[in-house]
Amino acid sequence: MPLRLQESLHVFTGSGWQQLPAWCNFFFELGSAVASTRSDPARTIVGLAVPTRAYAAPFVALGVVSTHAATPIIAEDNAEYFEKLTLLPRGKPLIYIANGRRLKGRHDGVEGSGSDRILRVMVESKESGGLTRLIQAEDAKSIEIAEVDDVILPATQRGKQLLKNQEFVERLLPGVSVSDFAGHSRMECEILGRLNILRSEIVDTRFGFLGKKSLLNEGSLQDILRARKFSGVASAVRSNVHRVDGKHPPRPTSSTEVVIFDGAEAYLKARSNWSKNNAVVILDAVEAAFQSGADALNQEYTTRRIAATTPDVPVPPPGVEMVAYHTRTA
Amino acid sequence: MNQLGLNDANTIYGLSARPTMARHPVSHGGCKIFSLALSKLEREIGENAQDEDWRWILRILKIYRFEVTAAPLPFSDKSLERVPIEEVQERFARSRRAYPQFARSADEILKLFKDMRKCRENPMKDLLSQSILKQDPQAHIGIVVKEVRLIEPVEQELEGIHSDLDVLSHTQLRGKKCFDRLIIIGPARWFSSPDHLFRSPRGKRLELVYFRWLADDWHLGPAFTGCSAPGPRWVEEMGQESFAGAGDGEFIKAQDAVPQIDWSHLVKPFRGLTADTAQENVKGQLFLLDGGSAVFLEAEEDATSLVIDLEADDDATVKRLPVTEIHTGMFVLLRTTGGGDLIIPVADRILGDRAIPLRKLQAEWKEKLRSIVEQSTYLEASIKLLDLGAERANETNLRNWISPRSIKTQDQKDFMAMMKLTGLEKAAGGIWEAMSEIDSAHRRAGATIRRMLMKRVRETDLKELLRKGQMTFELSDEGGGSLTAYRVTEIAPQLAVVPASKLSRIFSQTGQQWQE
Numbered sequence: 136m137p138l139r140l141q142e143s144l145h146v147f148t149g150s151g152w153q154q155l156p157a158w159c160n161f162f163f164e165l166g167s168a169v170a171s172t173r174s175d176p177a178r179t180i181v182g183l184a185v186p187t188r189a190y191a192a193p194f195v196a197l198g199v200v201s202t203h204a205a206t207p208i209i210a211e212d213n214a215e216y217f218e219k220l221t222l223l224p225r226g227k228p229l230i231y232i233a234n235g236r237r238l239k240g241r242h243d244g245v246e247g248s249g250s251d252r253i254l255r256v257m258v259e260s261k262e263s264g265g266l267t268r269l270i271q272a273e274d275a276k277s278i279e280i281a282e283v284d285d286v287i288l289p290a291t292q293r294g295k296q297l298l299k300n301q302e303f304v305e306r307l308l309p310g311v312s313v314s315d316f317a318g319h320s321r322m323e324c325e326i327l328g329r330l331n332i333l334r335s336e337i338v339d340t341r342f343g344f345l346g347k348k349s350l351l352n353e354g355s356l357q358d359i360l361r362a363r364k365f366s367g368v369a370s371a372v373r374s375n376v377h378r379v380d381g382k383h384p385p386r387p388t389s390s391t392e393v394v395i396f397d398g399a400e401a402y403l404k405a406r407s408n409w410s411k412n413n414a415v416v417i418l419d420a421v422e423a424a425f426q427s428g429a430d431a432l433n434q435e436y437t438t439r440r441i442a443a444t445t446p447d448v449p450v451p452p453p454g455v456e457m458v459a460y461h462t463r464t465a
Numbered sequence: 466m467n468q469l470g471l472n473d474a475n476t477i478y479g480l481s482a483r484p485t486m487a488r489h490p491v492s493h494g495g496c497k498i499f500s501l502a503l504s505k506l507e508r509e510i511g512e513n514a515q516d517e518d519w520r521w522i523l524r525i526l527k528i529y530r531f532e533v534t535a536a537p538l539p540f541s542d543k544s545l546e547r548v549p550i551e552e553v554q555e556r557f558a559r560s561r562r563a564y565p566q567f568a569r570s571a572d573e574i575l576k577l578f579k580d581m582r583k584c585r586e587n588p589m590k591d592l593l594s595q596s597i598l599k600q601d602p603q604a605h606i607g608i609v610v611k612e613v614r615l616i617e618p619v620e621q622e623l624e625g626i627h628s629d630l631d632v633l634s635h636t637q638l639r640g641k642k643c644f645d646r647l648i649i650i651g652p653a654r655w656f657s658s659p660d661h662l663f664r665s666p667r668g669k670r671l672e673l674v675y676f677r678w679l680a681d682d683w684h685l686g687p688a689f690t691g692c693s694a695p696g697p698r699w700v701e702e703m704g705q706e707s708f709a710g711a712g713d714g715e716f717i718k719a720q721d722a723v724p725q726i727d728w729s730h731l732v733k734p735f736r737g738l739t740a741d742t743a744q745e746n747v748k749g750q751l752f753l754l755d756g757g758s759a760v761f762l763e764a765e766e767d768a769t770s771l772v773i774d775l776e777a778d779d780d781a782t783v784k785r786l787p788v789t790e791i792h793t794g795m796f797v798l799l800r801t802t803g804g805g806d807l808i809i810p811v812a813d814r815i816l817g818d819r820a821i822p823l824r825k826l827q828a829e830w831k832e833k834l835r836s837i838v839e840q841s842t843y844l845e846a847s848i849k850l851l852d853l854g855a856e857r858a859n860e861t862n863l864r865n866w867i868s869p870r871s872i873k874t875q876d877q878k879d880f881m882a883m884m885k886l887t888g889l890e891k892a893a894g895g896i897w898e899a900m901s902e903i904d905s906a907h908r909r910a911g912a913t914i915r916r917m918l919m920k921r922v923r924e925t926d927l928k929e930l931l932r933k934g935q936m937t938f939e940l941s942d943e944g945g946g947s948l949t950a951y952r953v954t955e956i957a958p959q960l961a962v963v964p965a966s967k968l969s970r971i972f973s974q975t976g977q978q979w980q981e
Contacts, residue, residue, distance in 0.1 A: 146471050148470060148471060148472045149470070149472075150472075153472070155471075156471065156474075156475040156478065158475075158478050159471075182688075182689055184664065184688035184689065185665075186477045186478055186480070186481035186664070186665035186697075187469055187473075187474050187477045187478070187665065189468075189469040189470075189471070189473070189474035189477075190471055190474055329777070329778045330778055331468075331778050331780075332468050332778075335468060340470075340471065378778060400776070418688070419665075420660075420661045420664035420665035420688075421638075421639035421661040421665050422639075422776060423659070423776060423792055423793065423794040423795075424792070425659060425661070425664075425688075426658075426659060429688045429689060432689060433689060433690040436689070436690050436691050437690060440691070450694065451694045452478065452482070453481070453482035453483060453697075453698060454478055454480075454481025454482045454665075454697050455481075455694060456687060456688045456689060456692050456694055457689075457692065457693050457694040458689035458690070458691050458692050458693060459693060460691065
């Protein structure tokens with residue numbers, strides 16, 4: 136039974152807590168529907184003309200991330216994964232997960248041989264003594280490969296708490312092991328748009344569930360989206376947010392299935408780099424490039440649509456125009 | 466695109482769900498006769514409309530016809546008087562003499578025009594003041610006028626009639642401000658591109674007030690081919706019909722009542738100037754600006770211009786953009802007086818005492834190069850430069866290097882070749898360093914101006930900029946004077962070759978008057 140956000144989630148608007156507007160649920164369900172389809176061999180494209188772009192992209196992303204939240208991240212068995220870790224170059228940045236915290240680390244070689252091998256993960260700087268954790272094969276899943284080129288280890292490190300708003304995350308992701316969810320990274324979707332606005336919607340807007348005695352389990356969409364742009368190095372991530380620069384439009388991370396173009400400018404400037412992803416294109420009716428964005432989408436619909444199939448997507452609320460179709464993956 | 470909270474967004478979704486529209490066509494015999502007679506005269510004149518006097522007359526009369534139908538102002542209102550009546554009469558007299566076959570029609574339209582200019586009526590004003598604005602004293606009402614320059618006169622005209630009334634342009638209806646009723650002055654067609662007024666309405670009820678003889682066949686269409694869900698589902702009501710009586714089947718298409726931009730005519734005065742060989746000519750992009758002015762910005766490769774883009778991230782609101790990427794709705798920033806680029810005086814201030822000798826040196830080597838080129842051709846001089854070790858010498862680059870607007874070459878080999886050609890080889894190293902100093906000062910000046918502007922923009926209530934389409938930002942702290950931001954309303958479809966001295970200088974769309 137999919138979660139219906141509107142029935143349970145509340146938002147703090149300055150004048151108090153209010154029930155989430157119904158249209159937010161549409162974007163959430165749309166994200167979920169798009170995330171449920173693979174982008175190969177046919178991509179799903181959904182174009183939306185909305186009265187305002189506000190909060191549309193974050194709720195689509197919420198649908199995408201929550202759909203895959205229960206899927207285990209490390210599918211390989213321990214031995215296989217451990218083997219992969221041992222083959223990494225010495226010095227490779229790693230994340231060490233223990234006691235509900237994520238610590239920055241660095242590959243420091245392998246001790247022993249055969250089934251007795253132990254992976255050395257340094258978690259504090261050499262100058263301070265170079266505290267090192269010794270990881271056996273059965274604990275391989277406590278190590279994650281960091282997606283950065285280099286890492287500076289602190290003199291002492293407590294690590295980053297996996298979950299800040301545990302009850303909030305549990306309410307939004309029923310049936311999901313939140314420690315697994317918050318402990319490991321997998322890029323589910325990427326949003327291209329305006330950073331300052333997206334930060335305000337994803338990080339700064341307060342959401343909450345009515346709890347016992349009217350208390351609220353409070354959190355932000357960032358607790359679920361875990362957007363890399365708004366997280367520290369050691370945080371497990373599930374999405375990312377990019378500013379679109381005309382000269383260097385962003386490119387997808389390898390595992391991303393879904394891209395959300397938050398505005399016509401983002402779509403027009405960056406779409407050629409995201410031709411293998413399922414895409415949700417949000418066009419705000421009041422933005423200057425609205426018509427150019429709609430024209431570009433119509434052009435793609437006319438020339439590249441696979442007429443035989445139609446994506447299964449929810450019905451939008453009044454005032455929202457939608458087109459949904461499949462194209463061959465470029 | 467303003468940032469909206471969830472509450473604001475919810476209000477806007479509510480307004481888009483099932484908006485209501487009412488139409489209030491109005492009639493006025495004199496206005497209708499004048500309007501139709503003007504169309505008739507234009508048809509009669511036919512190709513002779515290319516004659517300078519006829520072109521001028523038609524443009525002035527069409528602007529008047531448009532403006533009296535675009536604002537609830539008395540037809541005699543001073544703000545609708547673009548030129549003195551004597552000048553109109555003089556042009557008519559000349560045309561009458563040159564084209565006696567049109568004398569009768571010309572006399573007729575001139576009389577109708579003079580009658581209109583004396584008439585204190587306007588049925589749109591009466592409908593608003595006697596009926597629409599009286600109906601709902603508590604409602605928050607917005608009156609939308611197409612021409613930004615008419616906002617203030619309309620505000621004055623309607624002052625005191627309703628306690629909660631805003632007069633605004635449709636470009637202001639893109640944020641969180643919403644109204645109980647939006648009264649749109651003019652047919653829907655006038656607000657169809659862009660169409661956000663209807664696709665994302667900022668009012669519970671939209672009411673169109675327009676002259677009955679303006680045929681308005683526009684309806685909001687789907688945004689997407691293959692739309693699986695429609696957008697706003699408009700409920701249309703026929704509003705109050707006032708001052709009925711026309712309806713005899715004679716119409717002007719709504720789109721034909723909006724004065725068209727005659728790009729070739731706007732560019733024409735510049736073509737004559739480019740013949741002067743002493744002038745440096747460059748590619749320019751013509752922009753029309755809010756308030757009836759226009760400007761050419763340099764459109765050569767890599768040319769950029771300072772803009773305010775209110776749709777960009779906060780830290781990118783003020784930026785330099787390639788001129789080809791500027792679009793309507795952005796604000797171009799130009800020196801308030803004097804034209805040209807503000808970078809030069811600010812850079813000179815950074816250079817301090819060094820500015821005068823450095824600029825002199827810059828002018829001297831360019832002058833030597835220019836005189837050598839004038840003795841042969843750009844092509845021959847480019848070939849000589851290639852022989853002397855230049856890597857990128859060609860006619861276009863050489864024109865650029867000679868221009869006072871360029872400081873030095875990207876590649877030092879090109880610069881050294883020019884020094885050899887001009888006999889300045891021995892001093893070449895010093896001149897290169899001097900030019901690098903100027904270049905560095907220009908870069909610092911650019912950053913300084915942007916920083917100052919960002920600060921000013923943050924400190925300023927940008928509602929006025931949105932409302933009036935232009936605003937001046939004082940940068941006197943940096944010795945740079947001031948910059949004025951102008952909203953771009955139209956962009957010429959083609960580039961034109963114009964004298965470099967005319968770039969970034971504001972001129973009037975109607976009279977080609979330079980603002981010095």
